[in-house]
Amino acid sequence: MRNRPDPVALLALPALLYLGIVYAVPLAGLLVGSVVRPGGVTLAPFADFFRDPFHWTVAGNTLRVAALTTLVCLAIGYPTAVALARARGFAQAAILVAIILPLSVGVVVKAFAWQIVLRRDGVVSQILVGLGVWDEPQRLLFTEAGLVIGAANVFVPFMILPVYSVLKTIDPRVGEAATTLGASPLYRFRKVTLPLALPGIVSGIAFVFSMTASMYVIPSLLVGDRFQTLATLTGRSFLFMRNEELGSTTAVVLLALTVAIVVGSTSLSRRLGGSS
């Protein structure tokens, strides 16, 4: 009686089976493949990997693009989430549709659209020249900045939605109480809104960072082969170079880095949010 499992927990079984077959088993194979060599288990592939400066560049590219994209998504997504949480009726529905609808457009289609927008005579270049930011038209396509712009466009909904879902649960009276107690708008944001929104911001960062760090199609289309990330290198190793050893090594490095940063930032923000 006491130890009988809750029958409702069985409802998770289909998802567990599915993930076990399509995720856990291949992942285990990858992890094993990265350390098992003829002659036994060894960490030598990782040592070799980090001895090559090119791989440091690749890892640096990955983390830098992921961090910048996450930052851009946060800067754009947070105000949007605030607007979405405050909006009512038609305005709210319109913003939600505008955020969710682009998710139904494939990444490849979007990336091609960005190729048009980011080229030398594209819209962005013309606007920046028109505003006097640039002296002459420049090409953003095939640059890291272009990649960040494109990736932020694809992933920004994954920042907006978790932040919005937390913001909408905050009683607006709580902010008003802070104000009437004498808190300036900035003080209120730092001491009330931000700590309360933190769980949403952390999930948004975790989503966007892990998706950006492992994106493959977007860098392939927007930058090309000259700019490698851990994900594109993994793909090339398996698909073009037929070097499965290198591929599983880079894949594990990418996995370890992403997990470390997501878990690390989560626990850090928990600690920051816990104190006042």
Next chain:
Amino acid sequence: MLPAAFLDIAGAAKTFGSTAVLGGVDLAVRRGEFVSLLGPSGCGKTTLLRIVAGLTAADAGRVTLDGLDITRRPPHRRDVSVVFQSYALFPHLSVAENVAFGLKARGTARSSVGPTVARFLDLVQMGAYADRPVKALSGGQQQRVAVARALAVGPKLVLLDEPFSALDRRLREAMQIDLKRLLREVGTTAIFVTHDQDEALTMSDRIAVMNRGRIEQCADPATIYHRPATPFALDFVGTSTRLEGRVVRTLGDEIVVTTPAGLLRAPGHYLPGSPVLLGVRPERITLGDGGGNRVEAVLVDASFKGARVELHLTAGGAPVLVEAPALPEGAAPGAALTVSWASADTLVYPAGEAA
């Protein structure tokens, strides 16, 4: 003769969409006074409160506090604290941190924050809970923390928006007495929004009865109860017998009115033929013929209220409500009873206003 008001609201008006929520409200509050805004939901009382706090911008009008025009001053620089209906405590902070919030936000010296927080937590008997998270508190305890938080900053004015409506009756009555005592101790001027007439009568120095965006009457509780200025005030505060009628003649300072319950006398000056509404408070009516207005009625129902008995009668088809010390001997539903009251206790209003 007129003492300068501590808080002076002049012509406050607000329209949301096409609905006029407030239609030019004037209200003056003295220093240290406890004023209730009493009215049904949608009468504009919360909107008026939010205008004073600076949380809602008025379309027109002026708010002056302690000699300063604060009409355009942002809410965080008004020195006006608010206790919200939902308490609106900071869920990520402890009880003590909630109370300390306003002090820290105003840059109070660190050394004086701790003692002030402790003092106000003790005043609301929450000292033992200082380090608890606010989520772990009951509704009544959260209420106390919200009051301590609002008062700890030493505001010029504290606004309370139906702060007891989520509490059960027994707790609510205890909190009403506690809050009244606390505010007197601290000496804070307070405006209290409520739709509960008992709460307003219990707590207030003065009550502003609000209806449809206007203040119908602003006076001390006894005046509001015994001399309601409008049929709405008569109806909203306390119970009463209401009889519609027409003036048949005048007798000096009195009028004689024909009503379904018979001919009744009331103080006032109206032209014969004017339609009027008469009102009588239930405790003003006595059983038997005591002179003044006398009505023959039939007992419909009697409800026992502990100290008193509430008698529901009917006279000429009109309901008559009487509060008596006890049920008359042998009176059962259907019994004929004579009731009477002094003509001076009859309240008169021009008819048509009630609609």
